[in-house]
Amino acid sequence: MHRVPLRAAAGLAAAAITLFATAANGAATTSPSGASSPSTTTQNPYDPSYGHPYRHGAVPTIQQNQKAKAWAASHPTNAATTATGPETLSYGGGIDGIGVQSGGKSKVYLVFYGSQWGTQSTDANGNAKFTGDPDGGASVAQQMFKGIGTNNELWSADLTQWCDGAGVATGATSCPTNLPASQYISYQSGGVLAGVWEDTSTASPATASGHQLGQEAVNAAAHFGNTTAAANRDAYYVILSPHGTNPDSYQGQYCAWHDYNGDSTLTGGAVSSPYGDIAFSNQPYNMDSGAGCGVGFVNSPGTLDGYTITLGHEWHEMMSDQNPAGGWTNNTGSSYNGQENSDECAWLSPGTSGGAANVSFGSFGTYPEQASWSNDTNNCAISHAIINHGTTETVTVTNPGNQTSTQGTAIGTLQISGSDSAGKSLTYSATGLPAGLSISSSGAITGTPTGSGTSSVTVTASSGTASGSTTFSWTVNPSGGGCTAAQLLGNAGFETGSASPWTATAGVINSDTASEPAHSGSWDAWMDGYGTTHTDTLAQKVSIAATCKTATFSFWLHIDTSETTTSTAYDKLSVQVLNSSGTVVGTLATYSNLNHNSGYTLHSFTVPAGTTSVSFTGTEDSSLQTSFVIDDTAFNAS
Numbered sequence: 001m002h003r004v005p006l007r008a009a010a011g012l013a014a015a016a017i018t019l020f021a022t023a024a025n026g027a028a029t030t031s032p033s034g035a036s037s038p039s040t041t042t043q044n045p046y047d048p049s050y051g052h053p054y055r056h057g058a059v060p061t062i063q064q065n066q067k068a069k070a071w072a073a074s075h076p077t078n079a080a081t082t083a084t085g086p087e088t089l090s091y092g093g094g095i096d097g098i099g100v101q102s103g104g105k106s107k108v109y110l111v112f113y114g115s116q117w118g119t120q121s122t123d124a125n126g127n128a129k130f131t132g133d134p135d136g137g138a139s140v141a142q143q144m145f146k147g148i149g150t151n152n153e154l155w156s157a158d159l160t161q162w163c164d165g166a167g168v169a170t171g172a173t174s175c176p177t178n179l180p181a182s183q184y185i186s187y188q189s190g191g192v193l194a195g196v197w198e199d200t201s202t203a204s205p206a207t208a209s210g211h212q213l214g215q216e217a218v219n220a221a222a223h224f225g226n227t228t229a230a231a232n233r234d235a236y237y238v239i240l241s242p243h244g245t246n247p248d249s250y251q252g253q254y255c256a257w258h259d260y261n262g263d264s265t266l267t268g269g270a271v272s273s274p275y276g277d278i279a280f281s282n283q284p285y286n287m288d289s290g291a292g293c294g295v296g297f298v299n300s301p302g303t304l305d306g307y308t309i310t311l312g313h314e315w316h317e318m319m320s321d322q323n324p325a326g327g328w329t330n331n332t333g334s335s336y337n338g339q340e341n342s343d344e345c346a347w348l349s350p351g352t353s354g355g356a357a358n359v360s361f362g363s364f365g366t367y368p369e370q371a372s373w374s375n376d377t378n379n380c381a382i383s384h385a386i387i388n389h390g391t392t393e394t395v396t397v398t399n400p401g402n403q404t405s406t407q408g409t410a411i412g413t414l415q416i417s418g419s420d421s422a423g424k425s426l427t428y429s430a431t432g433l434p435a436g437l438s439i440s441s442s443g444a445i446t447g448t449p450t451g452s453g454t455s456s457v458t459v460t461a462s463s464g465t466a467s468g469s470t471t472f473s474w475t476v477n478p479s480g481g482g483c484t485a486a487q488l489l490g491n492a493g494f495e496t497g498s499a500s501p502w503t504a505t506a507g508v509i510n511s512d513t514a515s516e517p518a519h520s521g522s523w524d525a526w527m528d529g530y531g532t533t534h535t536d537t538l539a540q541k542v543s544i545a546a547t548c549k550t551a552t553f554s555f556w557l558h559i560d561t562s563e564t565t566t567s568t569a570y571d572k573l574s575v576q577v578l579n580s581s582g583t584v585v586g587t588l589a590t591y592s593n594l595n596h597n598s599g600y601t602l603h604s605f606t607v608p609a610g611t612t613s614v615s616f617t618g619t620e621d622s623s624l625q626t627s628f629v630i631d632d633t634a635f636n637a638s
Contacts, residue, residue, distance in 0.1 A: 085332075085378065086330075086332050086334030086335070086336055087330065087332075087334075087336050087344050087373055087378075088173050088330070088332060088375060088378075089173070089320075089328040089329060089330055089340075089341060089373060089375055090171050090172060090173050090328065090329070090330075090331050091163075091164070091168055091169070091170060091171065091172045091173075091327070091328055092170065092321070092325045092326045092327055092328070092329055092331075093170035093326060094164055094165070094323070094326040094327075095260075095262070095277075095323035095324075095325075095326035096262070096277050096323060096326075097165075098164070098233070098277060098322050098323045098326060098327075099163075099164025099165070099168070099321075099322065099323075099326050099327040099328070100162045100163065100164045100185050100319060100320050100321070100322055100327050100328070101185055101233075101234055101236075101318070101319045101322055102163060102164050102165065102182065102183050102184055102185055102186075102465070103181070103182035103183065103184070103186065103464075103465035104186075104233065104234040104465065105186070105188065105192070105234060106188055106192045106234055106236060106315075106319060107192065107194035107195075107234050107235045107236065108145045108192045108193050108194055108236050108238060108315065109194055109195045109196070109197070109220055109224055109235065109236065109237045109238065110138075110141055110142060110145070110193070110195070110196045110197070110238050110240060111197050111199060111216060111217070111220045111237055111238060111239050111240060112128070112130065112138060112196070112197065112198040112199065112240050112242070113199055113204045113208075113213075113216050113239050113240060113241055113242070114199065114200070114202065114203050114204025114205075114241065114242050114245070115200045115201075115202065115203045115204075116132050116203060116204055116242035116243070116244065116245065117130040117131075117132045117133060117138075117198055117200070117242045118130045118131030118132030118133070119131045120198050120531075120623060121623065122622050122623060123139050125139065125142075125143060126533070126622065127139045127142040127143065127196075128142065128196050128198065128532070128623075130198065132242055132243060133242075133243065134243060135243075135285075135287045135303050135304060135307075136304070137240075137285065137287065137304060137307050138240070140304050140307065140308060140365075140367065141238075141240065141307070141308075141311055142193060142196060143361070143364045143365045143367075144308050144311060144312070144361065144364070144365070144367050145191065145192050145193035145311075145315075146191040146192075146193045146361075146364050147191060147361025147362060147363075147364030147365060147367075148188050148191055148192050148315075148361065149187060149188040149189040149190050149191055149192065150189075150190065150191060150361055150362045150363075150364060151360055151361055151362030151363075151364075153359055153360065153361055153362075154383040154384055154385065154386065155312075155359045155369050155382060155383060155384075156187070156188055156316070157187060157383075157384040157385060157386045157387070158341075158372055158374045158377075158381045158384035159185045159187075159188075159316065159319050159320060159372075160184060160185055160186065160187055160384075160386055160387040160388075160389070161175070161184075161185075161374065161375065161376045161384075161387055162175070162184065162185050162319070162320045162327070162328050163175035163176075163179055163183045163184045163185070163389070164183060164326075164327065165179075165183040166183075166422075167179055167183075168183070171331070173375060174375060174376070175389070179389065180393040180421070180422045180465075181388070181389050181393065182393040182422065182463075182465035182466055183465075184387075184389040185319055185320070187386045191364075192315075194224075194235070195224050195530065195532070196532055197220060197223055197224070197530075197531070198531075199216065199219070199220070199223075204241050204242050204245050204247075205245070205247075206245055206246060207245070207246045207247065207248070207249055208241060208245070208247040208248060208282075209248065209266075209267040209268040210248055210259070210263075210266035210267040210268060210282070211266050211267060211268025211269055211270075211271055212268065213239045213247060213248065213280065213282050214259070214260075214261045214263075214266055214270075214271035214278070214280060215271050216237075216239050216280075217237040217239055217261060217271075217278045217279075217280035218261060218271055218272075218273045218275065218278055220237045220239075221235065221237065221273070221275045221278055222275070222512055222515070223530075224507065224530070225506060225507020225508070225510070225526075226275060226507065227274070227275050227507070227510075227511065227512070228275060228276060229275065229276025229277065230276070230464060231275070231276075231506070231507075232275055232276045232277065232278055232279075233276070233464070235278070235279065236279045236280070236281070236315065236318050237278065237279070237280040237281075238280070238281050238283050238311070238314075238315075239280055239281060239282060239283060240283045240285070241282070241283070241284050241285055242285055243285045243287075243288060244285070244288065245284070245285065246284070247282050247284050248267065248282055250282070250284045250286070250289075251288070251289060252289075252292070255284070255286045255289065255292075255293035255294065255306060255310045256281060256282060256283050256284065256286065256310040256311075256313065256314050257281065257282050257314070258279070258280065258281035258282070258314045258317055258318045258324070259279075259280065259281075259282075259324060260277050260278060260279050260280065260322065260323045260324065261273045261277060261278040261280070262277055262323070263324070277322075277323055279318050279322050279323070281314045281315075281318065283310065283311060283314070286306055286307060286310060287303060287304065287306070287307060289306075293306040293310065294306020294307070294309050294310065294347075294368075297309065297347070297350070297356060297368065298350050298356050298357065298358060298368035299358070299368060302368070304367075305368040308367040308368050308369065309356060309368050309369060309370050312342075312367075312369045312370065313342040313346065313370055313372075314342075316341060316342045316372045317340040317341060317342050317343070317372075320340065320341050320372075321340050321341075324340075325338075325340075327340075328340070328341065328375075330343075330344065341372040341373040341374075342370065342372045342373075344372075344373040344380065345370055345371040345372055345373055345380035346370060347370070348370065348371060348380060353379070353380070354371040354379055354380025354381065354382060355371070355382070356368055356369065356370045356371070356382075357369065357382050359382075369382070370382070393420065393421055393422045393424075393463065393465060393466040394420075394421045394466060394468065395418060395419070395420050395421075395426065395461050395462065395463060395466050395467050395468030396418055396419050396421075396468050397416065397417075397418040397459060397460070397461045397468050397469055397470040398416070398417045398418060398470065399470040399471075399472055400414060400416060400470075400472060401472060402472050402473045402474070402475070403457075403472065403473070403474040403475070404474075404475045404476075404477065405434075405449050405474070405475075405476050405477070406449070406476065406477050406478075406479055407449050407450065407451065407452045407476050407477065407478050407479040407484065407545060408448065408449070408450070408479040408484055408486075409448065409449070409479070410446075410447070410448045411437065411445070411446065411447065411448070411449070413444050413445070413446050414444070414445040414446075415443055415444050415445075416428060416439070416443035416444075416445065416459050416461075416470075417443060418443070418461035418468060420461075420463045420466065421466075422463065422465075422466075424463035424464070424465070425463070426443075426461040426462065426463055427441045427461070427462050427463075427464075428440070428441060428442065428443035428459060428460070428461050428462075429441075429459070429460050429462075429498075429500055430445070430457060430458065430459045430460070430500055430501070431457070431458050431460075431500075431501070431503055432455045432456050432457040432458055432474075432501075432541060433445065433455065433457055433474070433490070433500075433501045434449045434450075434451060434453075434455050434457075434474050434476045434543055435449065435450045435451045435488040435489060435490055435501070435540075435541070435542050435543050435635075436448050436449045436450035436451070436488070436490060437449060437474075437490065437501070438490055438491065438496070438500060438501060439459065439500060443459070443461070447490075449476040449543075450486040450487070450488050450543075451476060451486070451488050451542060451543030451544055451545055451637070452476045452477060452478045452479075452543055452544075452545040452546070453475070453476060453543040453544070453545075453612075454473055454474065454475040454476075455473065455474045455475075455476075455541065455543060456471060456472075456473055456474075457471065457472055457473070457474050458470070458471045459471075476543060478545050478546070478547060483545055483547040483548035483549065483637065483638060484545070485548075485636070485637065485638040486636070486637060487634050487635065487636050488542045488543065488544065488635045488636070488637055489540055489542065489614075489633055489634060489635045490502075490540070492632065492633045492634055493518075493520060493521050493523065493631060493632050493633070494509055494510075494518075494521075494523040494524055494525055494631065495521045495522065495523050496523075497509070497511065497523055499538075501540055501541075502525075502538055502539065502540045503537070503538075503539050503540070504525065504536075504537065504538045504539075505535070505536045505537050505538075507526075507536075508525050508526060508527055508536050508537075508538055509523060509525060510523065510524055510525065510526035510629075511523050512526070516529070516558070516560075516627060516629045518631050519556040519558070519600045519631035519632050520631065520632055521631075523631075524629050524630065524631040525538050525616075525629070525630040525631065526627060526628075526629050527573065527616065527618035527627070527628040527629070527630065528571060528573075528618040528619070528620045528625070528626055528627055528628055529620075529625045529626070529627035529628075530620060530625060531562065531620070531623060531624055531625035532620065532622060532623070533620060533621060533622045534619070534620045535617065535618065535619050535620075536617075536618045537615065537616065537617050537618075538615070538616040538630065539613055539614065539615040539616070540613060540614060541612055541613040542611065542612060542613060542614065542635050543612070544611070544612075544637045545637065548637040548638060549638070550606070550637070550638055551606070551607040551611065551635065551636065551637045551638075552604055552605065552606055552607060552634075552635075552636050553577070553588065553604070553605050553607050553614055553633075553634070553635050554602060554603060554604035554605070554633070554634045554636075555575075555602075555603055555630050555631070555632065555633040555634070556600040556601065556602050556603075556630070556631045556632045557573075557591065557600065557601055557603055557628065557629070557630055558597060558599060558600045558601070558627075558628075558629040558631075559573075559591060559593070559595050559596045559597055559626065559627065559628055559629070560596055560597075560626070560627050560629075561593040561596045561624070561625065561626040561627070562624040562625050562626070563593040563624045563626060564624075565593070565594075566594070567594075568594075569592030569593060569594050570592070570593055570620075570621045570624070570626070571592060571593045571618075571619065571620045571621060571624075571625075571626035572590055572591065572592045572618070572619050573590070573591045573592070573616060573617070573618045573619075573628040574587060574589075574590045574616070574617045575587070575588040575589045575590070575591075575603075575605075575614075575615070575616055576588065576614075576615045576617070577607055577608065577611040577613070577614055577615070578611070578612065578613045578614075578615060579610045579611065579612055580610075580612045585608050585609075585610050585611060586607075586608045586611075588605040588607075589603065589605070591628065592626075593626040596626070600629075600631065607635070614633075614635065616628075616630060
């Protein structure tokens with residue numbers, strides 16, 4: 001579902017109350033109708049999702065559920081026949097081509113939404129902590145997501161049964177046996193936490209709408225540099241509202257939900273994204289709801305039991321139903337209709353079959369989690385074997401042979417070709433191309449060499465889920481006896497919108513003109529600016545003709561910072577030149593947060609002999625961002 005249900009009030013029944021299942025005590029039975037299939041059921045008007053379609057599978061309070069049961073008894077439904085039973089999940093066919101987070105590594109970004117979180121500092125584990133977090137939920141959330149896929153934990157392994165993409169039929173209740181591994185969710189080894197951001201630009205609304213929460217997720221994608229659909233295919237933004245707020249009126253109704261920006265039923269409407277589809281969740285500070293949202297559900301006092309359970313619940317559901325309801329949901333027409341894998345196992349009492357339990361994530365800690373429904377074992381699985389599926393997708397790139405050209409003379413188009421074992425289309429990139437040459441996304445290398453010498457060129461082709469490469473040499477001979485003065489850098493102002501022929505860490509090439517506008521044009525290189533421990537790099541090889549005697553390297557640089565010190569360089573940018581062996585032959589300059597300026601400043605340096613590449617390296621410490629923004633570079637030889 002989109003939402004984690006609210007627990008029943010403590011003390012209503014001696015037997016454990018289990019939501020989305022049948023309780024032991026008839027007075028507290030909580031098996032409401034979920035979001036119903038229009039062809040088989042009429043929606044129960046007492047369901048919390050009635051009039052709020054994005055609240056998929058939300059569980060009502062006990063009092064509301066009793067009204068729902070009375071209504072359901074007088075309005076019987078015709079449940080569909082299923083392969084294994086009323087809890088069986090089936091595939092929804094995908095939305096925008098997305099069903100599950102298949103193939104890649106899940107990237108979880110924790111977004112602490114609003115100035116109410118207070119002043120940020122660092123705890124003993126290197127996590128962000130906040131003065132406005134009385135229960136310490138922030139540190140625990142970070143440790144939990146760091147720990148997923150460590151210590152051989154098998155709580156998350158049930159996800160490895162789910163798949164999407166070509167060959168998976170809408171309505172399927174299991175995955176075809178011939179799918180490549182890239183179409184399954186992989187076991188998430190080594191943790192999934194990808195970034196943390198406290199957004200203090202404004203206060204979190206007292207009652208944020210679904211649209212506002214989705215907009216914050218889109219803002220977070222820009223902040224973390226995930227500005228393409230490909231970058232967000234495996235991304236998930238957890239929008240954590242602060243203590244004392246009531247996002248989407250969760251109090252007394254539910255404990256969390258997940259969705260994606262394109263859901264038109266969000267309160268306030270769908271959220272426009274220039275970065276592709278954005279998966280996100282609404283994670284209230286649900287300790288404020290006490291036992292209703294899981295405080296003390298597994299442990300005593302268990303203040304954060306419900307917090308980690310709902311964080312894990314929504315992550316499981318996002319992984320198996322990334323753009324609801326294009327992934328795996330219940331379409332049986334039973335009382336589970338419309339629910340997702342974690343909904344069907346919500347609030348099962350510890351010690352019972354499929355009940356919530358403490359899960360050890362090794363050095364990252366032990367946290368309460370709940371089970372999720374597993375089609376292949378036909379039960380709520382708190383532990384599941386890791387499944388290795390299908391064939392391995394491979395990409396092969398044809399080597400074009402070593403190349404020779406002449407400085408100053410345009411080359412004929414060199415078309416690189418490749419193939420993918422799964423038949424997917426390929427996108428090409430290259431490193432090491434001689435200055436003046438570039439490669440298109442379709443694999444065509446064109447241009448006019450501006451320098452001379454021999455380069456080692458590597459062309460990579462990617463399907464998005466697999467990649468392959470080939471390497472060859474490219475020799476550019478001098479055009480004559482003298483030096484032809486030339487600017488040797490390719491894509492010097494980053495206006496192609498991609499890095500090549502630069503090599504850069506993810507998110508450096510930037511077109512966010514509102515946050516960090518370019519010196520000229522629409523693109524620049526935005527290094528660092530995360531406010532957490534981070535390193536960005538940007539580099540390009542150059543080929544200087546032996547007949548050229550001098551060379552200068554210049555660039556425009558803007559620095560802004562949230563550091564307030566006037567004496568300590570916490571965040572730094574080094575500018576270096578290297579030789580063909582990769583050895584630094586000179587550090588041209590080092591800048592820091594102390595050099596912040598309101599606009600761009602031009603910097604120019606004479607380059608030492610033996611230079612074959614230029615490099616920028618930006619490093620940030622654990623708090624308070626510094627952004628180093630570079631544009632309009634030039635490497636002039638004469």
